[in-house]
Amino acid sequence: MTNQSPPTNSNRLLEANKDIFSRIEQLGLDVIYDDVLDTVFFEIGGPRKAFNVPINEDVWLRIDPTTMEVAAAEIPLYLAGVVRNRPQLAKFIAELGVCTARECSRSLQPEEAKKVGHLLQTWIYALAAN
Amino acid sequence: MCLLDLPDHCIDYRGRRIEFPLSAVQHISRRHPEVYAYLPRICEVLTDPDLVFSRPGENTHIYYKLGIYIDEHSPKYLIVYVRYNGERSVRTAHATRFFPYRSYLIHQRTDIT
Numbered sequence: 592m593t594n595q596s597p598p599t600n601s602n603r604l605l606e607a608n609k610d611i612f613s614r615i616e617q618l619g620l621d622v623i624y625d626d627v628l629d630t631v632f633f634e635i636g637g638p639r640k641a642f643n644v645p646i647n648e649d650v651w652l653r654i655d656p657t658t659m660e661v662a663a664a665e666i667p668l669y670l671a672g673v674v675r676n677r678p679q680l681a682k683f684i685a686e687l688g689v690c691t692a693r694e695c696s697r698s699l700q701p702e703e704a705k706k707v708g709h710l711l712q713t714w715i716y717a718l719a720a721n
Numbered sequence: 722m723c724l725l726d727l728p729d730h731c732i733d734y735r736g737r738r739i740e741f742p743l744s745a746v747q748h749i750s751r752r753h754p755e756v757y758a759y760l761p762r763i764c765e766v767l768t769d770p771d772l773v774f775s776r777p778g779e780n781t782h783i784y785y786k787l788g789i790y791i792d793e794h795s796p797k798y799l800i801v802y803v804r805y806n807g808e809r810s811v812r813t814a815h816a817t818r819f820f821p822y823r824s825y826l827i828h829q830r831t832d833i834t
């Protein structure tokens with residue numbers, strides 16, 4: 592019992608997130624490193640209630656249970672594991688200007704937010720395909 | 722709920738002390754608002770988990786317990802990440818229906834069918 596395939600309703604997930612780029616544009620996208628939790632978050636419009644679904648070994652999407660909108664991506668054990676396990680992802684996050692020496696939060700500029708939007712979209716498709 | 726009233730540590734199913742510092746409480750509340758109402762029950766997850774997974778490379782155990790987190794859409798586990806690196810300490814918590822990848826099951830409650 593080391594795994595379980597994610598989502599249930601792929602069509603609903605895709606439908607709810609087809610406007611993700613306009614949501615990001617409207618609500619903003621923050622990247623946060625929380626040093627106490629050792630976790631990186633990409634949050635659309637700030638924290639909100641959600642449940643977590645794993646995309647792969649290191650990344651969880653946070654999904655609003657009512658709307659099925661992706662509210663955030665969560666990357667726990669960032670320094671403890673992700674930096675070693677996923678150097679490309681870590682490089683991408685570092686290039687966004689996230690510091691990991693302490694808690695750090697940045698609201699991304701539109702071009703940066705768009706890049707993260709593409710990453711989120713990739714994860715949404717991955718989730719829907721499983 | 723007053724966050725200061727929460728315990729500063731829990732005892733897990735093997736009798737180990739798990740630190741639950743106020744800083745972790747505050748951060749979980751902020752980043753995982755869905756867990757806020759369940760913070761007083763975090764120790765239950767650690768004391769009597771349904772399942773515990775290990776991620777040895779990251780010195781982390783992930784404790785799973787059903788029946789605490791209430792969701793009108795579907796049953797979900799309340800899960801708690803504990804890092805052990807010298808002391809054991811709660812790192813984060815959230816709600817999910819899914820099990821972690823690249824993890825090994827190291828404990829299962831014996832009365833689960």
